[in-house]
Structures are given as C-alpha cells and as structure tokens.
Amino acid sequence: MNLSFLPADMNWRCQSCGATLQPGMVELHYLGNVFRVELPVCPSCSAVLISEELATGRMLEIEQLLEDK
Numbered sequence: 001m002n003l004s005f006l007p008a009d010m011n012w013r014c015q016s017c018g019a020t021l022q023p024g025m026v027e028l029h030y031l032g033n034v035f036r037v038e039l040p041v042c043p044s045c046s047a048v049l050i051s052e053e054l055a056t057g058r059m060l061e062i063e064q065l066l067e068d069k
Contacts, residue, residue: 007051014045017047024039024041024048
C-alpha cells in the first residue's frame, strides 16, 4: 500500500542545499516492515522532509501498533 503525506504547502526548500522539495516515493523501515510513502524529497541530495505532525501523529500510531504485535 502506498500512502501520501504531502503538506498542503509544497513551497519548501532543502536546508542543506537549497533545492525546492518535490513529491517523491520513499521507503520507511521499522521493525522489519517496509512502507512506501510519498513525502517531500530534495531532488539534489535526497533529503526527506518528515513533518513534526506526521512524526508525532500517524507514524507514532503505526509504531505503537507494530510494537504491540
């Protein structure tokens, strides 16, 4: 399953190299599970933006579900 967590405002720049972030598919790995997720990615250095809202919200919920298995 592919999920998309793109911010409403995609006017973000990479702090490392200054390039404008673009939507891109990335793989997130956790406890042997792999999730394909669309997130803002730097086309130059491949840095990925994971918003605080996503990290402390949906991702935390998924971590807790996986750890409870």
